Amino acid sequence: MVKRRMYLLFLGVLSICSSYAQEQPGFTIIPLNNLDAFTNAGGNWSVASDAVADINKEGDLKPVAGTGVLVNIVSKKNREHLVTKESFGDVELELDFMMAKGANSGIYLQGRYEVQLFDSWTTLHPTFSDCGGVYERWDNGKNTGFEGYAPLVNVARAPGLWQHLKIQFRAPRFNDKGIKTESARFEAVYLNGVPVQQQIALTGPTRSPLFEDERAAGPLMIQGDHGNVAIRNIKYRALSGDNSTPEKVSMVNPILIDPAAKPYLLRSFLSYNNKMITHAISVGNPNQVNYSYDLKRGALLQVWRGRFADATDLWYSRGEPYQRIVPLGSVITLSDAPSLAMLPDVVNTAWPDSVSFDEVQTKGYTLDAARAPSYRYSIYDVNVTDKIITSGSSGLVRELTVANPSAHLYHRVAAAKKIAQIKKGIYAVDDKSYYLFIDEKLKPFIRQAGAVQELLLPVDKAGATIHYSLTW
Structure with missing residues (x-):
């Protein structure tokens, strides 16, 4: 059973996670x-x-x-x-x-x-x-x-x-x-x-x-x-008075959510890279491996380890004005770009940073026996099932299945200033912020795209499942 706990104390400060950067x-x-x-x-x-x-x-x-x-x-x-x-x-x-x-x-x-x-x-x-x-x-x-x-x-x-x-x-x-x-x-x-x-x-x-x-x-x-x-x-x-005391959260009785025995799924708005994601779902797990997902782009937005979410802005005073949740752990930001794109020229065609609202048809999600969600949607007339599960307490496993892939279709696993292959099947991303474990049979490759590198996988087999894990 999920426990919703309300505190007056320092735990409310956990939502302030980025000041050190x-x-x-x-x-x-x-x-x-x-x-x-x-x-x-x-x-x-x-x-x-x-x-x-x-x-x-x-x-x-x-x-x-x-x-x-x-x-x-x-x-x-x-x-x-x-x-x-x-x-x-x-x-x-x-x-x-x-x-x-x-x-x-x-x-x-x-x-x-x-x-x-x-x-x-x-x-x-x-x-x-x-x-x-x-x-x-x-x-x-x-x-x-x-x-x-x-x-x-x-x-x-x-x-x-x-x-x-x-x-x-x-x-x-x-x-x-x-x-x-x-x-x-x-x-x-x-x-x-x-x-x-x-x-x-x-x-x-x-x-x-x-x-x-x-x-x-x-x-x-x-x-x-x-x-x-x-x-x-x-x-x-x-150390002086100006930098010796953490900023206090002004709210009274923050509403904090911690999954107790099974995953907790929470639909909300989400503040992300100075913009608001309106169709986000966040999943908290008892093993403290959590993530947020954009249902309109099929994008894995962020992952974090630790406590799950502060839902005060979502539920207090009927959620006005923000209707959002705030992750409580150490957040690793990924990407809000669509996970799939058609690249007629894989060397020179830029990965799209967005997709039109009408080009993605969200078809909801289903839960397996362990309450792990599989998100279903179509994009570019391609039908997709995107299942994300926890891999013990080490991270997440992503299983992406495309029923009818189009020509020149690719999946972007990661985009960062630096992606390094440290050994066969293992990549370190964003100055060793997290690992990706990918079977070499999936033919992963890194391309330079302006100031960033992108790790891509070709999607060319109907019904085949792309399987890899993200560990941090």
Whole structure:
């Protein structure tokens, strides 16, 4: 049964998911063309231009020659932490990171207070030791941990994908006698654009710190002894009143929807790329793999992991004026262009960014025994069935069947600035934001289309099903 829960608290802030992507003034970038910003970097740390990881192979992470990315490859001999020469007090810190399968690392503010980095992909009920958690403290006398804080929601992505971390940290306060008057705290922690911690007081250093004492300033430490990880785009600025507190949602009692035991289908308007989609359907799943679909274009609009939807704008005061839902997880934006198009010249014919309202005839959808929908429509006089199901907790499987394909008909799987084939049948899309798994028998190919690349599949067999998966 679906639970509709109404909150006054911080969970309403989960709808604010994109602020980290906006460039903000005042940041200082830590250069990563060498290791000069760090003290006595161990042999496990190197500089690269990128990193690649096998999603299925434990610990696999390989550097790509160049500069701009820190890569940690742990061995029995080399397993040192990376510590900055500069010290920080109140600070806002941002960085990107990539985890190897099964990897464990952490970001220690002042070398003392850890935000956990971990391969927590597909974990439904995270603990303090999962990605975005504030790690526990440790009592040596009792040989037990305490004061660990789990992330509010797990929005960690798959091994080998780039993820984003933003931390707002307030240093401890001391009086003129050196006595601590205020504990350190994490004002907020955002993982992949979603707030996962807020106002977490730290009564002392978390487990395995660089220093056991507390001070007003200290270096940044990246844990290097537990697993293979890559880091890039490290930047920081002083934390002030203007940037220390997440924006509050002004609404009272937001209406939040979480599927409990079976998928939940919700028709609504949808704000998308500064326009309103009027024929959208969003599907939430108990495994926290969710998506939105445009019924008038057959377009898979967006996917996200985490909680499902804020429906306040849809139902409060009869839905006026917006009649929309807002995703609550870490959203990956795909495309609102039609999924099928006829390209007489596959090299030079542009993919249409829209289709006339009368050219698509929506024929509704059917549900299978697990309530997975199959959308039916016709476009260009071609009959289409588009079934989207979850693949465990790893992502989505799309099964597109065209009953009577026309000549020169193609399906666009993805469009992005960069689409890279990382191995046979596996593509990394949009600077390693998500993966596509496609059988080579479907003859996928990448073409350059202006400033973007497009991954296309020919649709030339009547009744054949195009089957591929999207993983993030």
